[in-house]
Amino acid sequence: MASTIGSLGAAEAVLKPFATTITRPQPERLEVNIHPDNLLAAVRALVDESWGYLSAIVGLDRPAQLAAEGMSQPESAIDVLYLFCSGAAVVTLRITLSYSQAVIPTISGIAPTAMLYEWELREMFGVEVVGLRVTGHLILADDWPAGVYPLRKSFTGFNQPIVGAEGA
Amino acid sequence: MTADTNKFVIPIGPQHPALKEPANFEFWVDGEIVTGASVRLGYVHRGIEKGAEVRTWTQNLYLMERICGICSHVHATAYTLGVEKLAGVEVPPRANAIRQLMAELERIHSHMLWLGVAAHEGGFDTLFMYSWRDRETVMDLLEKISGNKVHYSANLLGGVKFDITPELATEVHKGLDFLEERNRFYLKVVTTDETFIGRTRDIGTMTTEKAEFLGAIGPTARASGVARDIRVDAPYLTYEQFPVKVMTHTSGDLHGRFIVRIHETFESIRVIREILDHMPQGDLTTRVPRRIPAGEAVSRVEAPRGELLYFIASNGSEKPERVKVRTPSLCNWSTVLSLAIGLKLADMPMLLSGIDPCFSCNDRSISLKRGQQGAQVWSWEKLRQYGIEYYR
Numbered sequence: 175m176a177s178t179i180g181s182l183g184a185a186e187a188v189l190k191p192f193a194t195t196i197t198r199p200q201p202e203r204l205e206v207n208i209h210p211d212n213l214l215a216a217v218r219a220l221v222d223e224s225w226g227y228l229s230a231i232v233g234l235d236r237p238a239q240l241a242a243e244g245m246s247q248p249e250s251a252i253d254v255l256y257l258f259c260s261g262a263a264v265v266t267l268r269i270t271l272s273y274s275q276a277v278i279p280t281i282s283g284i285a286p287t288a289m290l291y292e293w294e295l296r297e298m299f300g301v302e303v304v305g306l307r308v309t310g311h312l313i314l315a316d317d318w319p320a321g322v323y324p325l326r327k328s329f330t331g332f333n334q335p336i337v338g339a340e341g342a
Numbered sequence: 343m344t345a346d347t348n349k350f351v352i353p354i355g356p357q358h359p360a361l362k363e364p365a366n367f368e369f370w371v372d373g374e375i376v377t378g379a380s381v382r383l384g385y386v387h388r389g390i391e392k393g394a395e396v397r398t399w400t401q402n403l404y405l406m407e408r409i410c411g412i413c414s415h416v417h418a419t420a421y422t423l424g425v426e427k428l429a430g431v432e433v434p435p436r437a438n439a440i441r442q443l444m445a446e447l448e449r450i451h452s453h454m455l456w457l458g459v460a461a462h463e464g465g466f467d468t469l470f471m472y473s474w475r476d477r478e479t480v481m482d483l484l485e486k487i488s489g490n491k492v493h494y495s496a497n498l499l500g501g502v503k504f505d506i507t508p509e510l511a512t513e514v515h516k517g518l519d520f521l522e523e524r525n526r527f528y529l530k531v532v533t534t535d536e537t538f539i540g541r542t543r544d545i546g547t548m549t550t551e552k553a554e555f556l557g558a559i560g561p562t563a564r565a566s567g568v569a570r571d572i573r574v575d576a577p578y579l580t581y582e583q584f585p586v587k588v589m590t591h592t593s594g595d596l597h598g599r600f601i602v603r604i605h606e607t608f609e610s611i612r613v614i615r616e617i618l619d620h621m622p623q624g625d626l627t628t629r630v631p632r633r634i635p636a637g638e639a640v641s642r643v644e645a646p647r648g649e650l651l652y653f654i655a656s657n658g659s660e661k662p663e664r665v666k667v668r669t670p671s672l673c674n675w676s677t678v679l680s681l682a683i684g685l686k687l688a689d690m691p692m693l694l695s696g697i698d699p700c701f702s703c704n705d706r707s708i709s710l711k712r713g714q715q716g717a718q719v720w721s722w723e724k725l726r727q728y729g730i731e732y733y734r
Contacts, residue, residue, distance in 0.1 A: 200427070202576070203640060227557060229642075230668035232653045257640065257651070262576030264640050287557030290672055313384030324392055 226260025452646035501627030560648020
């Protein structure tokens with residue numbers, strides 16, 4: 175456990191210049207919120223420090239609740255989480271993108287394993303990954319309609335109930 | 343022939359690209375030599391992550407187990423560990439020890455399955471049939487413990503369903519003795535048979551630096567000297583009480599991947615014996631609330647193919663907000679695409695199977711033959727209705 179805490183401390187020191195907020199949601203986890211513009215620099219800093227490896231990229235759709243009358247409607251957002259692991263320590267870089275500006279730069283130039291994860295993120299959430307040099311589909315069918323992103327909460331199937339769901 | 347490169351593109355798959363699961367590879371070749379490669383996945387993508395969002399925490403346990411028919415237990419374990427972390431629940435030590443025991447039995451069956459598949463791709467069908475015949479022993483043990491050979495369904499949120507009785511322990515010991523002896527024979531075959539060595543040594547060699555750069559994990563990485571194993575790096579269940587040794591090899595070639603997996607099988611056998619001899623006493627389950635407190639959790643386990651990561655987000659309701667599964671095979675694809683370059687086309691089947699890829703193949707329709715009616719194709723929904731009516 176001591177080495178995990180040390181490891182998280184080292185990551186915190188490296189990431190501090192790029193962070194808007196830093197939290198420790200669990201003893202083995204460090205979560206760092208960063209602005210999309212700082213993404214490449216933050217990943218570069220971790221890689222230059224040889225801190226762990228990129229383990230996963232997670233998309234998280236957060237559609238806005240309908241605002242009460244008279245209130246301005248907040249914009250829906252997508253969180254993109256970059257999970258880096260070193261031993262038992264897990265560092266999450268979290269960026270929040272609004273639907274209208276769901277664009278991130280690719281980190282595959284720095285961390286080549288990111289390529290497949292970014293490809294999946296683009297297909298499933300409709301996040302544009304600038305600089306990702308692959309085209310076409312990785313997972314979805316060839317005739318999957320453009321502009322339909324299955325892991326967004328708004329997608330509930332093609333007018334067919336989801337079979338096997340509770341009560342369906 | 344493509345216009346720009348003047349080279350041939352050989353498509354392999356999606357039907358049975360060397361191994362009996364669907365993926366599509368394109369290899370650019372110059373004569374016999376591969377000069378480039380690409381992959382297309384998703385032929386059996388089932389939208390499980392989406393499906394998880396409309397099911398309850400308990401229903402999802404069964405869904406996650408069905409992601410994979412080879413390492414079903416480890417998926418359910420990663421999921422339950424994440425949910426238990428969010429719920430702040432401590433699972434009794436005996437339940438965790440049984441989870442570890444099942445996980446290691448599963449690793450033995452998975453590695454022996456791979457040994458057979460890889461031998462078959464290399465043209466060694468005798469070894470394939472021997473290893474699959476012997477693998478039945480560990481499948482039978484899993485069935486004796488759980489009642490099932492494939493989806494053991496040992497986990498519950500908060501514990502396990504099955505106990506290991508002294509009679510079962512004796513059976514497991516007996517099975518392990520046989521498996522150990524057989525795996526000694528396999529180790530001898532893969533390290534002494536000249537043709538076998540000829541087809542595996544110095545093929546698809548990956549240096550330690552390259553394995554780390556490409557993000558290889560599991561036995562694929564360990565065969566290149568990367569000493570990374572979640573069971574040791576971030577011990578979960580009872581891996582602190584019953585530790586395992588990280589098995590590595592320095593050769594980095596296909597041969598090394600055979601040796602590492604067989605050594606891991608011995609290590610699993612050793613640790614299962616230790617668990618059986620020092621099984622903690624106590625309950626098998628603890629209570630887990632229906633609604634899981636809001637939050638996010640990351641759980642990581644060492645599946646037979648490498649690190650398996652679950653990211654689980656809860657909004658405080660009876661259903662998860664998001665379950666993200668990052669399976670180990672995904673990490674190892676980039677190693678194949680990179681290592682293929684410069685090799686002969688004939689080496690591709692073994693190189694592909696060398697990483698032990700898993701497509702979690704599980705289609706949603708099934709063909710049934712009953713009496714004189716001939717073949718029918720049933721949709722999942724129809725099959726589900728049939729099941730409900732049958733057991734009504």
